[in-house]
Amino acid sequence: MTKRALITGITGQDGTYLAEHLLAAGYEVFGMIRGQAPPATRGKKRPNPEVRLVSGDLLDQPSLIASIEQVQPIEVYNLGALSYVPISWQQAATTAEITGMGVLRVLEALRIVSGVTDSQAPGPGQPRFYQASSSEMFGKTRETPQNELTPFHPRSPYGVAKTFGHYTVQNYRESYGMFAVSGILFNHESPVRGAEFVTRKVSLGVAAIKLGLRDTLQLGNLDAERDWGFAGDYVRGMALMLARDEPEDFVLGTGVTHSVKELVASAFAHVGLDWREHVVVDPSLLRPAEVDQLCADPAKAGEKLGWKPAVSFEELVAMMVDSDLRLLWDSRHDLGTKAPEVASLW
Ligand code: NAP
Numbered sequence: 001m002t003k004r005a006l007i008t009g010i011t012g013q014d015g016t017y018l019a020e021h022l023l024a025a026g027y028e029v030f031g032m033i034r035g036q037a038p039p040a041t042r043g044k045k046r047p048n049p050e051v052r053l054v055s056g057d058l059l060d061q062p063s064l065i066a067s068i069e070q071v072q073p074i075e076v077y078n079l080g081a082l083s084y085v086p087i088s089w090q091q092a093a094t095t096a097e098i099t100g101m102g103v104l105r106v107l108e109a110l111r112i113v114s115g116v117t118d119s120q121a122p123g124p125g126q127p128r129f130y131q132a133s134s135s136e137m138f139g140k141t142r143e144t145p146q147n148e149l150t151p152f153h154p155r156s157p158y159g160v161a162k163t164f165g166h167y168t169v170q171n172y173r174e175s176y177g178m179f180a181v182s183g184i185l186f187n188h189e190s191p192v193r194g195a196e197f198v199t200r201k202v203s204l205g206v207a208a209i210k211l212g213l214r215d216t217l218q219l220g221n222l223d224a225e226r227d228w229g230f231a232g233d234y235v236r237g238m239a240l241m242l243a244r245d246e247p248e249d250f251v252l253g254t255g256v257t258h259s260v261k262e263l264v265a266s267a268f269a270h271v272g273l274d275w276r277e278h279v280v281v282d283p284s285l286l287r288p289a290e291v292d293q294l295c296a297d298p299a300k301a302g303e304k305l306g307w308k309p310a311v312s313f314e315e316l317v318a319m320m321v322d323s324d325l326r327l328l329w330d331s332r333h334d335l336g337t338k339a340p341e342v343a344s345l346w
């Protein structure tokens, strides 16, 4: 029988890459989208047409139960979240509900549909669950690099919500014996990354400046350091975590850290420009509490999953800038009018 996977967050960056990966591996892929199917996908890049859409919302427990009953998946990937860190200060309660409580709701839906209780252990073939945990949970880091045992000290409402979700997964595993794991993923990027995140903001900005569409790029903290990798590499790791005999959590990252300043310098240099002539620091983009530095220790994933990222930082930056140069060039006559998805990136 064909293996069925259900992905929440199918319209996001990771949902896009994970669906491709699972379809290529022969899965039947179902993606959960919010609201009524046609309006929810209007104005957005529709997921891969081979993905079958189901309606559901992480805020709505009955919709999650219904989706799992309908799809009967063998794997559930919970990628849905309010994932942009600055918004989490403005909408802290919504973030807690979607990014934190949403995890509990999916686990409850799985538990109820599978008939699991504290006295009824999961039977063979029970669905496996993947949670998108985040290196943002390390926050004010206690050690460098960070591994699966590093204590958490989240610095944003988003990080707090992810930490709740992370411990909830661990608790369902320990309380009910469910196959539930968390991938603690460090920042991963791609040409379909949301335009509000710094890598894509920079690649779009550099492309626009190179094409003469604008002259400056406003940024916040240039000294923050992140461990940036390519999203396509990270979704492979998610699938590998669910393919193991034992449920365990894993850190995925490159182990290499760069500052925002280095990111900017590399992206501008790729098109032969000097970043100092174009980048303007805007203090309104600074965060109430910053995560200064993140650096992964992905040794466990290398050892037990055989996982290793294939794309380097320099290749990632070049890939994103080249992609945005093509995107803006192809739609240069339509910006703001006929290409809403491009116009909305500004
Ligand atoms: P993303 O592009 O922001 O996608 C987020 C997804 O969540 C979208 O599909 C969005 O759907 C969905 N969503 C939002 N609210 C929802 C709700 N109430 N119910 C159901 N779905 C909802 O994020 P991403 O970069 O792909 O990241 C995927 C996951 O990994 C997220 O949980 C993120 O927090 C986590 N993560 C990401 C990174 C990273 O560097 N990318 C690192 C660590 C962890 P709509 O289109 O309807 O808004």
Ligand code: GDD
Residues within 6 Å of the ligand: 083, 084, 085, 133, 134, 135, 136, 185, 186, 187, 188, 196, 197, 198, 199, 201, 218, 219, 220, 221, 222, 224, 225, 226, 260, 285, 287, 290, 291, 294
């Ligand atoms: N977004 C943004 N915009 N960030 C900026 C800017 C700017 O103009 N200028 C500097 N930065 C700095 C931020 O202060 C932060 O230190 C760093 O760039 C990265 O910011 P983001 O790209 O927004 O990502 P993030 O690290 O806050 O969060 C991402 O990674 C997490 C994993 O560590 C998101 O994908 C989260 O969902 C994810 O969990």
